[in-house]
Amino acid sequence: MEGELCRMCGGDGRIGNALGRSTATCPGCHGSGRRADTSARFRDVTKTKQSHYQPAAAEAPKGPRGPTTAEGVQLAREVSESILLSEDTKARLLVEIVNHESTHGRCTQTFIKKIRKQARPGQPNL
Numbered sequence: 001m002e003g004e005l006c007r008m009c010g011g012d013g014r015i016g017n018a019l020g021r022s023t024a025t026c027p028g029c030h031g032s033g034r035r036a037d038t039s040a041r042f043r044d045v046t047k048t049k050q051s052h053y054q055p056a057a058a059e060a061p062k063g064p065r066g067p068t069t070a071e072g073v074q075l076a077r078e079v080s081e082s083i084l085l086s087e088d089t090k091a092r093l094l095v096e097i098v099n100h101e102s103t104h105g106r107c108t109q110t111f112i113k114k115i116r117k118q119a120r121p122g123q124p125n126l
């Protein structure tokens with residue numbers, strides 16, 4: 001039956017790599033040459049063979065976002081280098097910087113001074 005053949009390898013169960021000579025087991029059918037035709041079965045396969053199915057396109061960066069403007073980066077550095085702030089406060093201020101940037105598009109002087117006052121009290125604002 002034509003519909004049963006794996007679409008990736010055409011039923012060979014193997015696919016050639018870019019160099020041409022060697023072949024690898026087809027990731028579509030794992031060498032069986034048969035198409036994983038139902039979505040349910042396909043999902044099962046992904047569950048057991050996750051390493052073969054890294055959905056690169058679906059992976060969105062999830063890490064903490066950092067500041068994007070020069071002022072924001074500089075400010076974030078001052079916060080993280082501060083010897084006075086606790087880690088909790090640093091994390092909170094960093095979030096504030098990122099939020100402020102996304103709201104205003106940049107760090108306003110007022111905001112920079114406000115953050116600096118906490119990160120480096122007693123030092124002149126330049």
Ligand SMILES: [Zn+2]
Nearest residue numbers: 006009026029
């Ligand atoms: Zn195949």
